[in-house]
Amino acid sequence: MLDQVTSNTARSNLAPIPFEADAPFLKISGELPRELNGTLYRNGPNPQFEAPGAHWFVGDGMLHAFHLENGRASYRNRWVRTPKWQAEHDAGRALFGGFGRKIPDAPATTTTDGGVANTNIIFHGGRLLALEEGHLPTEIEPGTLNRLGYCDYQGAISGPFSAHPKIDPVTGEMVFFGYNAAGPLTPALSYGAVSASGVVTRFERFEAPYASMVHDFIVTENHVLFPILPITGSMQRAMRGQAPYAWEPEKGAYVGVMKRNGASKDIVWFRAETCYVFHVMNAWEEGNRIVADVMQFEEAPLFNHPDGSPTDPKKNRARYCRWTFDLSGNTDRFTQTYLDDLTGEFPRVDDRRAGFASNHAGTPAPTLTCRCSVRCRASCMSTAAASGSATISCPPVIRSPSRCSSNAAPTPRKATAGCSRWSGAPAKTVATSPSSTRRMSRSARRRWFISAIACRTDSTAIGWGRSSTQSSQT
Numbered sequence: 001m002l003d004q005v006t007s008n009t010a011r012s013n014l015a016p017i018p019f020e021a022d023a024p025f026l027k028i029s030g031e032l033p034r035e036l037n038g039t040l041y042r043n044g045p046n047p048q049f050e051a052p053g054a055h056w057f058v059g060d061g062m063l064h065a066f067h068l069e070n071g072r073a074s075y076r077n078r079w080v081r082t083p084k085w086q087a088e089h090d091a092g093r094a095l096f097g098g099f100g101r102k103i104p105d106a107p108a109t110t111t112t113d114g115g116v117a118n119t120n121i122i123f124h125g126g127r128l129l130a131l132e133e134g135h136l137p138t139e140i141e142p143g144t145l146n147r148l149g150y151c152d153y154q155g156a157i158s159g160p161f162s163a164h165p166k167i168d169p170v171t172g173e174m175v176f177f178g179y180n181a182a183g184p185l186t187p188a189l190s191y192g193a194v195s196a197s198g199v200v201t202r203f204e205r206f207e208a209p210y211a212s213m214v215h216d217f218i219v220t221e222n223h224v225l226f227p228i229l230p231i232t233g234s235m236q237r238a239m240r241g242q243a244p245y246a247w248e249p250e251k252g253a254y255v256g257v258m259k260r261n262g263a264s265k266d267i268v269w270f271r272a273e274t275c276y277v278f279h280v281m282n283a284w285e286e287g288n289r290i291v292a293d294v295m296q297f298e299e300a301p302l303f304n305h306p307d308g309s310p311t312d313p314k315k316n317r318a319r320y321c322r323w324t325f326d327l328s329g330n331t332d333r334f335t336q337t338y339l340d341d342l343t344g345e346f347p348r349v350d351d352r353r354a355g356f357a358s359n360h361a362g363t364p365a366p367t368l369t370c371r372c373s374v375r376c377r378a379s380c381m382s383t384a385a386a387s388g389s390a391t392i393s394c395p396p397v398i399r400s401p402s403r404c405s406s407n408a409a410p411t412p413r414k415a416t417a418g419c420s421r422w423s424g425a426p427a428k429t430v431a432t433s434p435s436s437t438r439r440m441s442r443s444a445r446r447r448w449f450i451s452a453i454a455c456r457t458d459s460t461a462i463g464w465g466r467s468s469t470q471s472s473q474t
């Protein structure tokens with residue numbers, strides 16, 4: 001895939017960014033409100049070197065920080081200095097290929113840690129964390145973007161940590177899970193919680209029906225749900241040199257429902273028609289029912305059957321689907337209902353609505369669903385989320401080279417990180433996008449949004465803004 005990406009550079013802006021940069025004074029078209037201060041962090045795969053068998057999913061994480069302060073805008077990007085990145089940087093070449101495996105001619109002394117910290121970035125409990133589902137969170141110093149190391153909360157957690165933890169908008173608690181929790185390609189999952197102040201309050205492991213790739217999960221006010229869907233993991237395949245993950249629909253679709261204050265031994269496993277879901281948009285409770293809106297594939301994209309044959313491309317389309325679980329019914333089945341012809345990936349709601357019904361106006365909230373067919377527009381979706389507006393839409397030409405449009409972390413509303421200075425100066429409470437934008441009129445918000453986009457696309461210092469322009473002309 002990397003070869004495809006890099007060979008299509010002339011037609012695409014998906015090629016890796018080969019440099020790190022500081023742009024302290026971005027050109028601004030229009031005017032930024034002086035009261036709008038803070039930093040928007042983004043993360044995405046950006047391989048340092050081309051590698052045989054490389055997959056987009058395992059490119060080295062590159063962080064981008066857009067900082068607004070007193071009407072000025074600046075930008076910084078840095079690779080996350082993971083052990084893998086540092087080893088390859090020192091060697092001047094790739095040492096890892098495929099899914100985190102060392103290439104055959106890598107020196108025996110090369111680190112075994114293939115973590116890339118490339119999928120998401122969040123701010124929680126006073127920590128800025130770069131996430132990738134195969135490893136612990138990587139703590140990043142706000143402002144400098146220096147890597148501080150893995151974050152295990154003083155040894156309270158271990159093993160893989162989801163790239164999509166959920167932060168309770170009421171309590172500030174972060175809940176998370178991990179798959180392959182007992183080792184690579186095992187059916188064990190972990191589940192845990194971290195308080196708003198950054199203290200681990202719960203961590204345990206349990207067995208799922210089979211080993212699968214579990215990219216996202218579901219959290220409501222009182223429940224947590226674990227989808228076990230048949231992109232299966234197999235150590236036997238891996239030992240034979242085959243792809244460790246494959247599409248095995250006959251394994252069936254399971255979703256485990258657990259009370260957030262309950263125990264994993266009491267998980268109830270629901271069943272449904274085979275499908276795959278990478279991302280959950282939102283979920284909430286309606287009496288004894290749990291409703292979850294997801295983007296559902298009939299057959300998983302990106303992965304083949306165990307014999308290497310591809311899945312049906314006609315079924316590789318994610319569709320907006322509502323799952324409903326009746327906790328008081330006499331059935332272990334849950335329903336799957338396609339609600340609309342919305343397709344695409346990376347659904348997003350305002351984070352403050354997480355766990356609450358999304359249908360504010362009595363209908364689902366398609367305006368909050370990212371319908372982008374390209375891996376782009378993270379900033380616009382994050383802006384929409386930060387502003388609390390359900391009506392800001394994706395502009396047509398903005399693209400970035402990073403992967404996941406849910407991979408953006410706006411500075412939190414009560415941020416105290418040292419994100420106001422690139423030097424990583426002492427923490428300072430910063431004004432927040434939501435409160436600032438709430439004070440703005442709708443038209444002013446729109447103007448600010450356009451200005452923010454313009455300042456990025458007009459900048460020649462940051463590279464991918466220029467690529468966006470190129471891409472829009474082709």
Ligand SMILES: [Fe+2]
Nearest residue numbers: 164279404406
């Ligand atoms: Fe994701």
